Amino acid sequence: MTKEQQTTPGGITRTVCACAFALFQLLSAETHASVKDQPTVRLAVVNTFGDNFSVRYFNGTVNAIAKSLDGRRLIVQLYNQDEYLKAAKENKFDLSIASSGLTAVMMGTLGGTPLLTLVHARTPNPNKANGGVIIANAKNGNINSIRDLKGKSLVVMSKKAFAGYMIPMHELERQGLNPENTFRSITEAREPMTRLAEKVRDNEFDVAFLASCVLENMEQEGTLKPNEIKVINPQNNADFYCQHSTELYPGWILSARSSLPATMVRKIVISLLEMPVGKSNGEYWTIANDYQEMNTLLRRMEQREFMERDIPWLIRRYKYYILSAVLFLLFILANWMYLAYAVRKLSFPEIG
Numbered sequence: 001m002t003k004e005q006q007t008t009p010g011g012i013t014r015t016v017c018a019c020a021f022a023l024f025q026l027l028s029a030e031t032h033a034s035v036k037d038q039p040t041v042r043l044a045v046v047n048t049f050g051d052n053f054s055v056r057y058f059n060g061t062v063n064a065i066a067k068s069l070d071g072r073r074l075i076v077q078l079y080n081q082d083e084y085l086k087a088a089k090e091n092k093f094d095l096s097i098a099s100s101g102l103t104a105v106m107m108g109t110l111g112g113t114p115l116l117t118l119v120h121a122r123t124p125n126p127n128k129a130n131g132g133v134i135i136a137n138a139k140n141g142n143i144n145s146i147r148d149l150k151g152k153s154l155v156v157m158s159k160k161a162f163a164g165y166m167i168p169m170h171e172l173e174r175q176g177l178n179p180e181n182t183f184r185s186i187t188e189a190r191e192p193m194t195r196l197a198e199k200v201r202d203n204e205f206d207v208a209f210l211a212s213c214v215l216e217n218m219e220q221e222g223t224l225k226p227n228e229i230k231v232i233n234p235q236n237n238a239d240f241y242c243q244h245s246t247e248l249y250p251g252w253i254l255s256a257r258s259s260l261p262a263t264m265v266r267k268i269v270i271s272l273l274e275m276p277v278g279k280s281n282g283e284y285w286t287i288a289n290d291y292q293e294m295n296t297l298l299r300r301m302e303q304r305e306f307m308e309r310d311i312p313w314l315i316r317r318y319k320y321y322i323l324s325a326v327l328f329l330l331f332i333l334a335n336w337m338y339l340a341y342a343v344r345k346l347s348f349p350e351i352g
Helices: 011-028 051-067 081-089 099-111 162-174 194-202 214-221 262-273 293-301 313-316 319-346
Strands: 040-044 073-078 094-096 113-119 131-135 153-156 185-188 207-211 229-230 252-256 284-286
Touching: 040 051, 040 194, 040 313, 051 073, 051 094, 073 081, 081 094, 081 099, 094 099, 094 284, 099 113, 099 162, 099 252, 099 293, 113 262, 131 162, 131 214, 153 194, 153 319, 162 207, 162 293, 194 207, 194 214, 194 229, 252 262, 262 284
Parallel strands: 040 073, 040 094, 153 185, 153 207
Antiparallel strands: 094 252, 113 252, 113 284, 131 207, 131 229
């Protein structure tokens, strides 16, 4: 980092918030140190938006969960989308906060229960609180519509991201494009989406996919100016006050794995429902009750197949094909044995 970058307001904010988040993780890991021999509760948070936003957005949630754990320690761990699915497979967390789509992918293969949905002042409807944003550099006159994306370079956080990949790709397909061959290249940066916006602003890539409200958060923090980025295929929806390029889906989900006792899950849910509305973004936990369109999108995009394809997965996925193949091979073997027996009997007739 250069000296000039270190002295910019955005750079100072980023440094302070990163330090604050590191301290936040340390404090959460050592909650109730006097009872550190008690079992821990492990909370996974998908770090889509960057450390700055995570500090502000999830601090109240983490504190509320920690107070409801009856003396257990709370350990918070950040993951990107790929790490999150791997950690779920390895049973490395008990609770998680992730997008509704990523949560559904995880639960569809590895189990879990959705509990609550997070909304805020810009996204008050829990069933329509998350969408995708397709962005380009505001000065790029060659990209003004979905059709102009053909042959351009795209950067995404991960191909497992819900709003940051699945939803925009579904929008391309909905408008008649083939997502498989629209872009010249697709790069998985595996960095928070704030960095993707910066890469497009700095002309490292032509296009990026973001989750809704990332641009507004960056402008609020001063890390992005309103005239540096433009939104492609802008949409307007009632009760949704962030720029977006796609249809809308349920907001972020708190889910629980079976490793937590049901009584503890109940206390966590009650504590979050009673949590006061956040002062900075007006965030609070509520309940979403319409996942139909999200599930339809996931089935269409076949995103559940992004899970690691080990032998048990292959057996579950293709069990009927495997069974049919085994039966066919057994039939061929039985037929061959019968023919061999018949030929031998004709060649060597019994004497007597």
